[in-house]
Amino acid sequence: MTDASPPLIPRPSKVYYFGTCVIDACFPQAGLAGIELLQREGIQVIFPQAQSCCGQPAYNSGFPDEARRVARHQLKAFAKDYPIVVPSGSCAGMLKHQYPHLFAHEPDIEEVCRFSSRIYELSEFMVKVLQVRLEDRGEPVKVTWHSSCHALREMAIVPYAKTLLRQLERVELVELQNEQECCGFGGTFSVKQPAISAAMAHDKVNDIMQTGAARVLSTDCGCLLNIAGTLGYRQLNVPAQHFAEFILERTQ
Amino acid sequence: MTANARANILSRLRATTIQGQGPFIVPDAPIIAGLELSLEERIGRLQRMLETMHAEVRVVSAGGWLEELKAMLRARTLNGLLYGPAAPFGPALEGAWEEDLPPLVPYIEPVEQCRERLFNIDAGITSARGAIAETGALILWPSAAEPRLISLTPGLHIAVLDAGMIFNTFAEAIDQQHWLRHRMPANALLISGPSKTADIELTLTFGVHGPKELVVFILS
Amino acid sequence: MTKTADAVIFERNAAKALDDGQLRRNLRSAMTTLSQRRRTLFADTEAFEQLRAQGESIRRRALSQLPALLEQLEGRCTANGIQVHWAETAAEANAICLDILRRHNARRVIKGKSMVSEEMHLNHFLEEQGIEALETDLGEYIIQLDGETPSHIIVPAIHKNKDQIARLFHERIPDAPYTEVVEELNAIARQELREKFRAGEAGISGVNFAVAETGTLCLVENEGNGRMCTTAPPVHIALMGLEKVVEKLRDVPPLLRLLTGSATGQPITTYFNMITSPRRLDELDGPQEVHLVILDNGRSSIYGDAERRATLQCIRCGACLNHCPIYTRLGGHAYGHVYPGPIGSILTPQLEGLDEAGVMASASTFCGACEEVCPVKIPFTEILRMLRNEAYAQGESEHDVKGHGYRYTTVEGLSWKSWALYNTRPGLARIGSQILGKLGQHLPMIGPLKEWTRTRTPPPFAPKSLHQLAQERGLDNDR
Structure with a gap:
């Protein structure tokens, strides 16, 4: 990942930023941090105010018509040909890989595929397009990493996020024992199967605690909502933070 | 009832030009290069794989295996050795047998007439038609000459294998032994060790319902 | 909800x-x-990916010509002397088994592991007809002793630990001593079942793959009980779901490797049994009759739909x-x-x-x-x-x-419609997020929020949304 392979696409001067609905409501600072990381690289970031949600909640809950309505709305909000950077593996996966499924039998499928081909998850964009080099200015700290399932499997971008963290010299990354296991969020799953979801979240939190890390980081605020909520409920003082916010904090 | 069931099932399967909205795509299968080991490597790999599965493997010369078999049996207390007189090694076995060895018990009657004996004998010996180096397994084609239960009911199963019949892979064995040109036996078998189970807490233990021991003579 | x-x-x-x-x-x-x-x-992931691409291709090729392959299988089996039966429902399959067992006067049946027989609730059915169907796979034997059903399709008693099994054996098997040593527990089961194998009047098994080209029924197992059930009794009944057929004998090696490797990480099982006919005239053992029961039980309704059909690719690993x-x-x-x-x-x-x-x-x-x-x-x-x-x-x-x-309920339908409306009307969303921002920490804990907060702190709704912050920072709005 730190190789000298050429960037995925030529460095653009402008990108769209898709903030995601969870970040919008609960973690706006993480969203801003992602924006600043891009701006710092000399990229002009466009934030269409018309954007809302990628549609995944309805898509995964049995309401594809509603998901398509919301998806088409994003297509309109991100109409120009700029790359779209998304600070979430899960939403990026929805936009990039699931939209073509959702629209497979729709007349606007080609437009959808063009839209999907412009999607990049934030760490992927930073490593594979901008080839960012970070300089650590923070105190030594031990952190652990939670891979969201969609970041890990659907988008396969976890190596990029870790590449960035490993550029931070005074950050020690301690892996979880069950890093590949879901934290139990699953969007509406967390409220439709609350008992199972809670059991999974508790196990994840136990795993986080056994690392002795001072923070847990992730690409995905859905998972962080679940993990932070469970940590808080158990009154455990380990912040759960979006990686962009963490990186920005240490490199300013 | 069954005649109807057949017609109904097949017509349901046929009735459907696929609904749903896409065709049912059959992706091309990648061509996978199989193992290509030398004879010596095949013997070595087979031995290693079988031993991992707790089989005992003895690589011996074609002329010397009977003596080694006898030595092995002398060291044990067994109530008999079940075999098929028409097995490839049958006459040689009979010719070489001696008084101080467990008695040779020929399997010559239908199972209905000797069931009790078959379930109580300590050892059985069969030939193997071939073997698979990749996964470690013997190929057995039981027949009238060497019935199925010889390799199943005794606690000790001894198999005799010609090293030349060790193939790289299962697929290669099917091809090179021309399984499709032969009439497949009533019961063809792959055997990779003594019977085993891990059904209790995944703890691997050997010797469940089939043989507790497998000894393989590879004749080179 | x-x-x-x-x-x-x-x-x-x-x-x-x-x-x-x-x-x-x-x-x-x-x-x-x-x-x-x-x-x-499967540490070599590249090799594994190739192997499973092969597995996928084989299974989809078989499904794409399923009715023809089933007919070919039936033809080959029949020519080989295996009697083939078709059952649309579990009840029909049970009736077929009963009929065969009655004709043979079989009251003691030994069974190898078969998920299809679980689907049929065959043991229970036979018991009602006065026929003992004894599970002989160690895991299945354990749960049958305890009156349970499998909790896993490969390792059916995996929910029990050895202490629980030790107590079970001691209580339910006459004269069994109490022991927590796994080898000794195995030995008790071996001892108990040995006599049953000898005396079994019929054997019942599942089928892992059925090869249309040769009319061969393949069975994967480690314990030797599968071989016992299909070899020792005079009659063998094999049960298969209709999706189990593969086209060619050469399709079997990759599937076998994928099956045993995926299930338990074994390169191969102890036994791989390929049954092509009943005992031949000159042979001394093997069942005189082999029956194959092909069960539909709803599978053909899955088959008709391209997207649903992939469900039938499963090899039950x-x-x-x-x-x-x-x-x-x-x-x-x-x-x-x-x-x-x-x-x-x-x-x-x-x-x-x-x-x-x-x-x-x-x-x-x-x-x-x-x-x-x-x-x-x-x-x-x-x-x-x-x-x-x-x-x-x-x-x-x-x-x-x-x-x-x-x-579907009107309430849930409406709530998703409102959700869609909210997410397609920026004006609405703006008002919504302002309300959330102000009231976020004081929202009533009802509905989804109630479920969420049973084990978590409430979501930390921010006073200002990213939309607002982006606007305040003067980010280009693409207008």
Whole structure:
């Protein structure tokens, strides 16, 4: 990942930023941090105010018509040909890989595929397009990493996020024992199967605690909502933070 | 009832030009290069794989295996050795047998007439038609000459294998032994060790319902 | 949200399983071991990807010509002397078995492991007819002793630990001493079953693959009980779901490797049994009659739909169970149906109807672990999502899954419509997020928020949304 392979696409001067609905409501600072990381690289970031949600909640809950309505709305909000950077593996996966499924039998499928081909998850964009080099200015700290399932499997971008963290010299990354296991969020799953979801979240939190890390980081605020909520409920003082916010904090 | 069931099932399967909205795509299968080991490597790999599965493997010369078999049996207390007189090694076995060895018990009657004996004998010996180096397994084609239960009911199963019949892979064995040109036996078998189970807490233990021991003579 | 009957039962089962610390420990340790073994065997991921592409291709090729292959299989089997029976339902399959057993006067039947027989509830049925059907696979034997059903399709007694089994054997097997030594427990079972094998009047088994080209029934096993059941008694009945057929003998080696490797990380099982005919005239052993029962039981309705058909690719390796974070916490019994875990969650609602088992499709976070390990690349999440769509699809549904629309309520329908409205009207969303920002920490804990906060602190709704902050910072709005 730190190789000298050429960037995925030529460095653009402008990108769209898709903030995601969870970040919008609960973690706006993480969203801003992602924006600043891009701006710092000399990229002009466009934030269409018309954007809302990628549609995944309805898509995964049995309401594809509603998901398509919301998806088409994003297509309109991100109409120009700029790359779209998304600070979430899960939403990026929805936009990039699931939209073509959702629209497979729709007349606007080609437009959808063009839209999907412009999607990049934030760490992927930073490593594979901008080839960012970070300089650590923070105190030594031990952190652990939670891979969201969609970041890990659907988008396969976890190596990029870790590449960035490993550029931070005074950050020690301690892996979880069950890093590949879901934290139990699953969007509406967390409220439709609350008992199972809670059991999974508790196990994840136990795993986080056994690392002795001072923070847990992730690409995905859905998972962080679940993990932070469970940590808080158990009154455990380990912040759960979006990686962009963490990186920005240490490199300013 | 069954005649109807057949017609109904097949017509349901046929009735459907696929609904749903896409065709049912059959992706091309990648061509996978199989193992290509030398004879010596095949013997070595087979031995290693079988031993991992707790089989005992003895690589011996074609002329010397009977003596080694006898030595092995002398060291044990067994109530008999079940075999098929028409097995490839049958006459040689009979010719070489001696008084101080467990008695040779020929399997010559239908199972209905000797069931009790078959379930109580300590050892059985069969030939193997071939073997698979990749996964470690013997190929057995039981027949009238060497019935199925010889390799199943005794606690000790001894198999005799010609090293030349060790193939790289299962697929290669099917091809090179021309399984499709032969009439497949009533019961063809792959055997990779003594019977085993891990059904209790995944703890691997050997010797469940089939043989507790497998000894393989590879004749080179 | 009103809860459907299947959901109420599932949640009760799940709660019970989650509360059972012993069960959770047993499962966690077993599933971790199984997945580690699998990972070790398939450590060369590139080679594994090729192998499973082959597996997928073989299974889809077979399904694409299923009716013709079933006829070919029937023809070859019949020519080989195997008697072939077709059953549309479990009841028909049971009746066929009973008829064969009655003709042979068989009252003591020995059984190898077969999930199809579980689907038929065959043991229970035969018992009612005065026929003893004894499970002989060690795991199956254990749970039969305890009056349970399998909790896993490959390792059926995995929910029990050795202490529990030690007590069970001591209590239920006459003269069995109490021992927690696994080897000794095995020896007790061997001793008990040995006599049963000798005296068994008929044998019943499942089928892992049926080869159309040669009329060969393939059986995978480690213990030798499968060989016993198919070799020692005078009659052998093999039960198969109609999707088990493959085209060629050469299709078997890759599938066998994928099956044993995915299931338990073994390069091969101890025994791979290929049965092509009953005892031949000159032979001394083997059953004089072999019967093959081909069961539909809802599979043909799955077959008709391109997207649903992939469900039938399954080779029943159980890897999806072993890697499923939900199965790992609940075990098989909580699902309340024969097939648990991810494969059960896509198969059961289609076989039995969404109104019976639709809740199983909601028992997934879409984490994709099942899909990642599936040796024949079943698109689990796609099928699960389709089933969720069907659960709410009123009137004519796209995929016509039995019981579709059962879950739809006006309230849930309306709430998703409002959600869509909210997310397509920027004005509405702006007002909404301002309200959330102000009231976020004082929202009433009802509905989803109530479920969420049972074990978590409430979501930290921010005073200002990213939209607002972006605007304040003067970010280009692309206007």
